Amino acid sequence: MSVLALSNSLPTLPPSPSQSKSETPKPLSPLLSNFTTTTTTIHNNSISWTKKTIITALSGALSCGLVFSPPCSVALESPTIQSPPPSSEYCREDEQVLKAESGPELVTNAGIVEEAWEIVNDSFLDTGRHRWSPQTWQEKKEDIMNTSIPTRAKAHDIIRRMLASLGDPYTRFLEPEEFSKMARYDMSGIGLNLREVPEDNGGVKLKVLGLLLDGPAHSAGVRQGDEVLAVNGVDVRGKSAFEVSSLLQGPNETFVTVKVKHGNCGPIQSIEVQRQLVARTPVVYRLEQIDNGSASVGYMRLKEFNALARKDLVIAMKRLQDMGASSFILDLRDNLGGLVQVGIEIAKLFLNEGETVIYTVGRDLQYQNTVVADTAPLVTAPVVVLVNNKTASASEIVASSLHDNCRAVLVGERTFGKGLIQSVFELLDGSGVVVTVGKYVTPNHRDINGNGIEPDYRNLPAWSDVTQHLSQCSKLQG
Template identity: 30%
Template sequence: MNNSNKAIYPLIGSLLVVVGIFLGIFLTNGKSVNKSSVSGKYEQKLADIIEVLDKEYVDTIDKKVLFEKTIADLLHGLDPHSNYIAAEDLAAMSEGIQGKFGGVGIRFTIYDDTLSVVNVIDKSPAFRSGVQKFDQIINVDGEDIANVGLSNSHVRELLKGEEGTPVNVTILRKGEEIEMEIIRGAVPIESISAAYMLTDDIGYIRLGQFSMQSANEFYVAAINLKSQGMKNLVFDLRYNGGGVLGSAVSILDAILDEGTPIVSTKGKNSPERVLYSESKPFLGHVDVAVLINSSSASASEIVAGAIQDNDRGTIIGRRSFGKGLVQQDIQLKDGSNLRLTVSRYYTPTGRSIQKPYTEDYEDYMMDELKRYENGELYAVDSSLLVDSLKYTTPGGKVVYGGGGIMPDIFVPLDTAGSSTYYRKLQYANVFNEFSFHYVRFNGLSEYQSVQDFDRNFKVTPKLLADFKEFATKKHDIIFNEKEYNHSLNRIKLAVKAEIARQKWLELGAYYVFNKDDEEIRKAIEVLR
């Protein structure tokens, strides 16, 4: 829709209530719609108004976009997490929840405007068809995709699809073109990106999102770490935006004693429901530290809140996002989805951690920037620690509600060594592209494990010189010696971590990055 059409939205503000009634016509709750009912009049009125706008408004409008924008505005007027999801967007949003999608099973990067294979998932359709790391895919289903300004989103459109459907690709491998057919299959989306031993007795698990598969992944990872001698666990939920509540509860079953309260939910039309841990915890004797930050939300906050309120572990980091609302998905007849807030959730001490909402959706979503600007990421905001929001755990620890989980131990945001030059390198994806280029032509076959790599791989002056030249020639990033020297330690760490990622994926990157992570250091100190 034309940018000038933004001016039309105030004109239709008065239609929001009408749309709210109109939505009821589409809900598929097993209820039939009486076309002669009062709501039928509103349906016709809305249709008439949109038709008039389409014919008479000064600029061209897209009726579908206008209607769906109006629905979204209506829902955000109620609360920030009720939402409308168009049918075409629903499948993509469901993939993370399901923990899988239909595709070929590769990780890729766009290098020199060509789709390059970074990794082939073991036993995936691409693996079975013979695709190899460093292959370049130059044609998909008859469409040439090399040197055409390729985007990540277009690659996904081409390669993803229903399980069992074919996709024909042309691969360039060492100068030879190879044509092959790949039958798409179920490709897992792993929610645990890293699990390894930080020390002889402290394990580490990083969970990126709570999908339907997360609890199973967590149990497998935890059992493996216990077999390696884990007596303490660092559970990293930083940047975890939430997901499936059931998976969070199942993970807490492994940590909390049987019969311990985990979370309660209640709303105007939803009776109070309390969830308890239901089994003997196999991690019951493992001390736990949970890492959170301002991007940890929803199910992450339920986990952190349950562990904190039951005196079961230490929460480390910065105040979490503050999402304390529960949504129910209601499918509409046209295949779209209404994600409606139906209740609030409360931690075991009775805290609501939902942060305030003034009906300004953009302001609400920019809260993290406000925290940065007001200094909260560098020091505890004492204005949040008010008596009316104070609660006490069974062990006598004081905790606070009203806007996220406040950590037991605050760790300020680490900005040491940051610079404009370093941020340009990050935003231009230089570290990732350079590491792909390096491993493609140098390999890492001499390193038997990520531990071996971490001990013995050195970021040499020659490697840094190559990196600076790569950034200048490939991305036109002008070298700034003063800022480079200021950020040198960060640059060396990022180069090494991204090279490790090329062979050991996320495990490699986090293994290297975590060596210089202040929250990890604090967690190890606390657990020892």
């Protein structure tokens, strides 16, 4: 097996993760006896969810080819609750939500099909096949609803064929068993997903967009549609969904207090929830000595963009810096993506404040955005990003963002070329649909989808060439 060799010559690339039988990356070169290698893996506890999920709309934007991990259940003690307001203050829509949650047996086969139709009607982005239009989609609904749907299996089959007619390989149906395996994409660690909901006054509310049935938050009393007001006493007004999800995270089996307002009218409740981590760390890292021990390179392999990716990558980067790393390699080979928002937040770790991460385009206003870095970079040292033809989606966001902002050199093969954003929506019977809702364009306004990203080098260059390349890039942009 070939091995990673860093020197001032032009060595071959290290083996991609798919070529290795071991999860732990190999030392740089056993032929150079003066190399010192320290390999570290971040460990996190994980458990399994055994119950089905009720995520109403997990808009974490998943990539293609996801391999799902098993889900889990946990029972928690009853939370403390403030006295509820008079019944007149409850909202009719809240009563409807409660009825829907307590009466899934009322869901009809036709209702499931119509729900899937409406999701596509509201959110689907036709990215070039031109098979969707409001008129043709309405005609399809009329044709379908005029037919008999006697069984749930028939309803699911109709949804499959309905989605297939769009000609989008990423828009697809999920059986309840498939949908229930999405717990590792829970960014909160307590089984809920948040969405920013604009207010008329220009502010933003954070609402519970989805819950894992019998998961930590659901068992403790958090409800679908709740507004999150505070986490561990910290007011979250003005914070993004990602920031609040980060506040909710913590060590496995520890507790977090979440203050929520049920529905639009209350009551307000402080709920203690026990964290239960499902995702496994996707980060493996090590320190390499090069140039006869005169310099150190921090190697970081990121296998997917799950709920732990950013947190664990930050840990790795800080530890490698403390160990003396003066440059970094970020290995994104065979990384098919995952949560797009996590990819965006990871890219920000390397960018200067105000630099563009990515442009997003979609029918829904929430997918029409220019994403910029809002903090100083965690590291400013030269970076090499390793890519191949299985580097896709969120991985391509990171690679293109660092490349176009002159923060990294790309080495390897042309990337996969998946520039689309998918959201995952649950249907009322526990099944789900994955729908393409947007696409992204690089900071240099390149459309990645179907094109991929061409690397700067096929083989790993000398670090002096890396530094020179990045310097020239910055001058051209300046």
